[in-house]
Amino acid sequence: MPENPQTGRRLRPVDLARAHGLSTQAVRNYEEAGILPPADRTAHGYRVYTPLHAQALRVFLALLPGHGHATATAIMRAVHAGDADGAYGLIDDSHVQLLDDRRTLRAVAGALRELAPEPGADAAASPGATFIGPLARRLGVRPATLRAWERAGLVRPRRDPATGYRVFDAADVRDARLARQLRRGGHPLERIAPLIEQVRTAGGVAPLEATLADWRARLTARGRAMLAGAAELSAYLDARG
Known part of the structure; x- marks a missing residue:
């Protein structure tokens, strides 16, 4: 040939x-x-x-x-x-997908930075524990929004055995604050849920710094x-x- x-x-x-x-x-x-x-x-x-x-x-x-x-x-x-x-x-x-992923990373990093302890919080008695109404007012959302976040798995409040009311502990308040920041950035619930699950798995915000650094490195490599x-x-x- x-x-x-x-x-x-x-x-x-x-x-x-x-x-x-x-x-x-x-x-x-x-x-x-x-x-x-x-x-x-x-x-x-x-x-x-x-x-x-x-x-x-x-x-x-x-x-x-x-x-x-x-x-x-x-x-x-x-x-x-x-x-x-x-x-x-x-x-x-x-x-476009890479740009969207970068924006998500920036939103998550920014939201986590804003999760510093709120001024005036009383850490002596059941830190962060609250009911749905006070938490909704603190976050500037409606109670119905918190219930929607609960259905989506973003928050997991326990129920008071005597009243059946939702009780949000410190971790729930942290998750709700993170959800609020990400929702403000326009991120849908289905994308926020796995990110909050990462926070739970890591045991808080601080351990996620390495995760964010790895995420950023992978986006750069891509x-x-x-x-x-x-x-x-x-x-x-x-x-x-």
Whole structure:
């Protein structure tokens, strides 16, 4: 089979696989999924790859850390279908998600900073313990809002055995204050609930500093990975012409 002057020497599936620690079956699967462009076949039916296929594989693997498997696959499929605008749109969507995650992180960090003990709180007698009405007034929300937060799992007040009234202890007050701050930032209940659960699991706000630092580091790594993936994709698009 003559070599294509644009794509260069012929490569076997094992050549692509070894370069990236993959199996040859994984390389074939990537081709079938549209991650690699279609390969030519020899007279005996063996796949013949080129440096362009190797470059496509590098692009996909570079896109993975920033976009995830599903989106990286969709980007490569769009490129090989000649739909560059579709590929750009998928990349834009990932950047929007990253920006949203950064805003959530800032909101959580800001909300946690505001959870310092409230001035004038009497820590001597049952610190933070209160009923729904006084807590609602303290937070500037309606009692019905606190009941909605309870149904969503944001607060978990106990019931007074004699009266059946909700009793919010210090941890419940902390969770309610955190919920209020995040709701003010426009975050829906279903996104707030797991964050508050993290506070409960950590045993308070202070232990979450390491969690926030790790979260911030992962977002930074994702942003850097998106830049690296974009550079590889740009070079690949130029090579395809």
